Amino acid sequence: MKRKxxxxxxxLLFVIKTNAQCAMCRAVLESESGQTTAEGINDGIVYLMAIPYILVAGLGYFIYRKYSSKKSN
Structure with a gap:
């Protein structure tokens, strides 16, 4: 369990740069001269994707602590 x-x-700490854009978004944004808009959209997609995982992990940790404290009593 400790290893997991x-x-x-x-x-979570060592996040590799990801490309989260769909094919259509990538095609439209690559035609742009500067890549700042494409990077911003990519960061926004990754941010929106990560929040539910963080919330579920926090909820799982809370439930784990709740049940482990009941077993020790």
Whole structure:
């Protein structure tokens, strides 16, 4: 269990640059001269994708702590 938690923390801390744009968005944004808009949209997509995972992980941790405290009593 401890090994899984450590792996999970390392995977959250060491995020590799991802390309989260769909094919249509990429085609439209690549025709632009500057890539600042494309980078902004890509960051926004990754941000919106990460929030539900963080919330579910927090909820899972809360439930885990709740049940582990009941077992120790």
């Amino acid at each position: 938690i450590i792996f999970f923390l390392f995977s």
